[in-house]
Amino acid sequence: MVQLYSIYVFCRKEEQYEAWTKDWSKVKGMFTEITPISDSVQQWARQCDEDSTVISAVSSLNQIEPSFMYTQLFKEIIIEIDFDEKKEITDLAEYARKKYAGNDRHLKIIDEFALDYKSNLDEKNKPIW
Template identity: 40%
Template sequence: MIVSGSLGLQIVPEIEAWPQLEAIYVFCGNQSIHEQWAKKISKVKGVYTKIEPICQALEIDRQRCDQAMIPISFNGRDALFMYTQLLKEALLEIEDDDVKSIKDLVEYCSLQNDVDDDEIQKVQREYRNHTPIW
């Protein structure tokens, strides 16, 4: 909202709490007088004596409001895409050491006692003989 200095002095304290009012710009002939009361009101974005600076301030605030209106969805396919990208990035950053990894796997399986020792030894011997599918 753009108001004149004298009108703003009267009306702004009454309407500043309106939720649909985002910003107030004061256009006046005497900037120093109206800056005193305007600086006490958070929605007053500035006191101006020329049109060009108001237009520039409006353009900046319009861009900010436009950015705030861009919908961001974290449900459905958007979230699935995001998690897939994060997983791919994490997997690509893993530094792989096959020898150490196989050794760790063999040790873990041996401690669990859920896997037959012959199977564990077979994996240890033959793991590098098979091409991984990627």
């Protein structure tokens, strides 16, 4: 996973997943609320900006560090994403139902998630990219 720099886990019950996250050095944190994960990702983005500042002038784009270009592309993609939360939750639930077809215990959890999920993103706490 050379291209993956950081993993941020967003879950309901942190204690269920805490053990396996210790095996992965790229897991930067587990979060049960959107505000702390948003703050952490914003801090990471600022750090990437600072770390990828080009010190020497380059004569062509071919000489720019690939990680800098990927960071810039990633930021542009995130900014351009048109996110429809209800559709995304529905799509995620449909995908999970297909993956766990026949597993009644998991299907019950998926149904509960699809019915009860409410984002705690309000106008005040929406992430700014």
